[in-house]
Amino acid sequence: MGSGQVTDWQGKHVTVAGLGVSGVPAARALHGLGAEVTVVNDGDDARAREQAAELEALGVTVRLGDGETLPDGTELIVTAPGWRPDKPLFAAADRAGVPVWGDVELAWRLRGPDAAPWLAVTGTNGKTTTVQMLASILEAAGLRTAAVGNIGVSLLDAVLGEERYDVLAVELSSYQLHWAPSLRAHSAAVLNLAPDHLDWHGSMEAYARDKGRVYEGNRVACVYNADATGKPSTEDLVREADVEEGCRAVGFTLGAPGPSQLGVVEGILVDRAFVENRQRNAQELAEVSDVNPPAPHNIANALAAAALARAYGVPASAVRDGLRAFTPDAHRIAHVADVDGVTYIDDSKATNTHAAEASLAAYDSIVWIAGGLAKGATFDELVGGAAKRLRGAVLIGRDRALIREALARHAPEVPVVDLGRTDTGAMLQAVQEAQRLARPGDTVLLAPACASMDMFANYNKRGDAFAQAVRELGA
Incomplete structure (x- = not known):
């Protein structure tokens, strides 16, 4: 189970760690591909028993109340993103030479040969809004897309479903990135970095390192926050990333943009990254008033979304139309x-x-x-x-x-x-x-x-x- 695509799942012994929003679709998908699936789950409450009964009806083995011991014969673990790396189950897997994938890694490896590229977004805050803005901009450009990942629609469903997409707007958490070693996005953004989930990652450095994984292998653009202070900054993560030849660092700022940046000039969102002769030229994308709500952090989200969409090649008019069409989630300002x-x-x-x-x-x-x-x-x-x-x-x-x-x-x-x-x-x-x-x-x-x-x-x-x-x- 190395880094290549696994094409034959027939009879492979896969342990799915955790029920919940990612575990159940993973168990269903793997069972459907012919794998021998065992689900282990720490909890044994009414909800878990209900989910277990549904999976057992398909022929999946479920062990409730025991998420610590490695089932005999396991060749691969697919874990729910929230399971901490220091769990005994993963130590046992390490000793036995069994790889551990997250649901994102599984989805990445199950894509078909002509799969839609991923535009990926992570960061401590603003991920969901930015991914939804990005999807709105891509739709305004006439592309078939969806906002998926850590946002509601399971990536597995998007990858294995009947619907064909041109491109996916993917929200990724630090947990998901930790368990997704072979993910390679078309372009990606880290919006910001602030201490969060440090109990899970163990340190700010480890948290930042997992966020920075989103840049690994990017093809076109690594989008970073040019206004960010603190160490490591999102720009530091870009510097450390191993990207494909020709991939560019593209900053976004609430100030006037330099070359290879998007920013704001006199109430206008402008692009000096994806234009001819970026030393001298700038492309108007939208007005600040097209952003809903036009609070500073949300303008930053809009610039990051615009940068990823422009990296994918959408016209400036689609940025404006997509931002105008976007309505924020409930309970968000x-x-x-x-x-x-x-x-x-x-x-x-x-x-x-x-x-x-x-x-x-x-x-x-x-x-x-x-x-x-x-x-x-x-x-x-x-x-x-x-x-x-x-x-x-x-x-x-x-x-x-x-x-x-x-x-x-x-x-x-x-x-x-x-x-x-x-x-x-x-x-x-x-x-x-x-x-x-x-x-x-x-x-x-x-x-x-x-x-x-x-x-x-x-x-x-x-x-x-x-x-x-x-x-x-x-x-």
């Missing part, structure tokens, strides 16, 4: 209502400090609703950067004390309401307290910088609760 001159914005999807930082940078005078599960994050840098924009803060959730302490250190003059409740009804009280602190012209911003599971099933439910509470104010 969503305008809920204006009540008594105050704007209420739902960015419940800002589940980490980097996403919240981008959100806070988009408004001038903010009453900030924040808190939840911190996942090991610290908040000093976030609060220090946003302090001058804060009218007040309302804190909810289990780890709110971490944010309260950062506010006391870096924004001691900002009034803080600390809500001790963690029941779902706390959101209505949070919105009422925020209304009390706000003045006409202010923005009440739900950008929690934390995960939601201490109080809500997911960030969608948290955003819904916020929107419902705002509607009750308006009523």
Whole structure:
């Protein structure tokens, strides 16, 4: 099971690690190709038993509650992306010389001979929005495409399904890239790098290294964030990548672009990378007002999407039309209502400090609703950067004390309401307290910088609760 395509799966013993959104399609696909499939899963709850019963009906063996021991005769492991590299199962595989692939690696290897090329996007924040913008631009150019990967549509389904695509817009997480050694994209972008999932990767260096894998073997363009600070930067990752001859580094910036960059000049998104004579010429692509919403971090997403689409050869008009046609996901800087001159914005999807930082940078005078599960994050840098924009803060959730302490250190003059409740009804009280602190012209911003599971099933439910509470104010 080396690096080449596996054409004959008949009778091969494959262990699928983990049920869930990637494991079940992988087990089905491999079984359909004739492999002898065993699924191992740590959990043994009602959902797992339901999924196991469906697979067992096909003839797949499922072992629930035992994800640690390697089944006898295993020749390959296909793992769910979230399974940590330090699990005993993988140590056993290493000792036995058994390769480990992720679902992305499996999809890459199962592509047909004339498969659609992949335009890949990774980064700590903005991946989903950028991939959706990219798909919208490619569609505007008349191409058959889909937004796939870490975004809903399984890559396996896209690769093995009946539908023929010209090109795929692929969102990849650091987990997926860790387990995808032979992936080679047409072009790829790393949007940004900030500490995240360090418990999984072990260090910032390891996290950055896995993100940087997206550039390996790129053919046309490695798209990087020219505004990024910190080490390693996305440009550092491009420098370290082993790419095909002729592949170019293409930067995007919110400032005026240099040669081989995309950027912004007087409210216009312009391209100085994919034009004749880029030393002197620039191509207008779209107006900043064509980006929805036109917040700085989202303009950066649009530039990255435009760079990948241009690398694939789409005309400038398709960039404009695709950005105009794009509508962002719910709970991503969503305008809920204006009540008594105050704007209420739902960015419940800002589940980490980097996403919240981008959100806070988009408004001038903010009453900030924040808190939840911190996942090991610290908040000093976030609060220090946003302090001058804060009218007040309302804190909810289990780890709110971490944010309260950062506010006391870096924004001691900002009034803080600390809500001790963690029941779902706390959101209505949070919105009422925020209304009390706000003045006409202010923005009440739900950008929690934390995960939601201490109080809500997911960030969608948290955003819904916020929107419902705002509607009750308006009523």
